[in-house]
Amino acid sequence: MPLSPLNPPARGFAQSEFELRTYELQKQMRGKQLDAVFFTTEAEFRYFSGFKSQFWESPTRPWFLVVPTEGKPIAVVPEIGVSGFELTWITDVRSWPSPRPEDDGISLLATTLHEVSARFRRIGAMLGPETHLRMPANNFASLQNLLLHHSWEDVSDIIQIIRSVKSKAEIEKIRFSCNIAAEAFDYLRQHLSVGITERQACKAMHLEMLRLGADSCPYLISGSGPAGYDSIIMGPTDRVLTEGDVLIIDTGANFDGYFCDFDRNYAFVSAAKETVDAYEAVYAATEAGLGAAEPGRTTGEVWQAMWSVLEKAGALGNDVGRMGHGLGMQLTEWPSFIPKGDVVLKPGMVLTLEPGMAFAPNRMMVHEDNIVITENGCELLHPRTWDKLPVIG
Known part of the structure; x- marks a missing residue:
């Protein structure tokens, strides 16, 4: 548990x-x-x-x-x-x-x-x-x-x-960081509203993660836009969130020198059908990644499992360049989930699954979850994200 x-x-x-x-x-x-x-x-x-x-x-x-x-x-x-x-x-x-x-x-x-x-x-x-x-x-x-x-x-x-292979003690520190962020994402779902800015949303989450026990939150970024976002590395900005917007927040809370790294998406008042479809496609791609991430499989095989779902859903591309990476003392660690990646997964590896797709011109949808490879497969280090895109307001 x-x-x-x-x-x-x-x-x-x-x-x-x-x-x-x-x-x-x-x-x-x-x-x-x-x-x-x-x-x-x-x-x-x-x-x-x-x-x-x-x-x-x-x-x-x-x-x-x-x-x-x-x-x-x-x-x-x-x-x-x-x-x-x-x-x-x-x-x-x-x-x-x-x-x-x-x-x-x-x-x-x-x-x-x-x-x-x-x-x-x-x-x-x-x-x-x-x-x-x-x-x-x-x-x-x-x-x-x-x-x-x-x-x-x-x-x-x-x-x-x-x-890349973490000890039990390392995994528990990462798990704790992950659960802090997961609870803060749930908190934010209840406290977001139309009219606030990206920066205000991120500050609210930052304070909640500190209250829950994070030592620091050195990585806390966001992106937003009508029906989707075109960047996941530049915010938060002072852009005001309005009806039809989609907001992503990606965070790396830290406890005792160990990071989490995952994101959540929120829609405001209403969500366009193409946005909802993209959310569900990326959710399904994560499911495929969870099924493929097991000892003996390669990073390339896990990438292909996720990309196959996104490609079938009509993805125009993946601008992130990879679909996950190692995690631990640093926000991103080796290895990366990339096409034809040949790193073999081993029990004890802590990784992120980060499928993302361009679903329309200048519009992206990205999910990211944190896992540990076990003897028989993988285990999420925090509760799974919502299976439906949450709509605020």
Whole structure:
């Protein structure tokens, strides 16, 4: 049963979870003859260390985590953050007085990497698609010069695979976030009215999610228009909602560092037949996705199951470019549901199903729900959306 928003799961993780995550990475590292991997981005840093801080919002100071092939990760961090590691399982914390633009931790990081990479002189970093290095390009060049006899390997595929399968504790945090948003969507259904703006609707939902237990709601967007909307990434705006409009709200509430990501649609006073038909087609496509999402199936097969329904319903296209993705510590994670996608689904993967269709020129309809792959299929992490387009007023 879904957790009540009044009864959140425990925060944080047992040390054994970080040990297991690190063990899985080190096993892959040894297979690829990598001496060490270093991370610069918040999600990977937190995933292997347990260090959770809002200080990542500041671009001033860099943070580094080094994972050797044996033993615990090593933190190479600004002095201002050292005390925060008393709350983690990390015991080797090395620091410098940042900000120091002339050498903001680079020489200390190079020394640490050199210390743990004497065997193969091969170092891994996040260099692939859907990743980035959170450090200036010239700092990375300086690091490479300081480790001139080392080679650099992309480990983004390894990390994406490891992180894609969630633990029970991770799933419960995501489930809680999902149920907060689901209750807030129901709340909004009772409190929307003609004459309010997109921004007012989103603010009402934002406040309700915080009241229900969300730590934050950094992603809360909307789109609206007569009989449908033409964008799902730009709002909310101050556009006033009037009779015949359709409003979509897409949210990513966060609890203890884990996101939900799904949307709901509302019509005002009346709904055009083509809008109702599009809603029902996308609902049916989600049903097809729920039926196809099971261990052993590929992301491409799930995409095809959803697209076949939309195509039969007369879809003019899909402007979103994919129909779902991974979910967890980040609002969108690997993999994506795309045509001919070859990622095999595994139990423990948390994903979104996001079928969408252009049903008329400049008019879209999108649904999004959150699921976890189980041993025998998949499970919704929140109540299913309404089978009929709700009409407000």
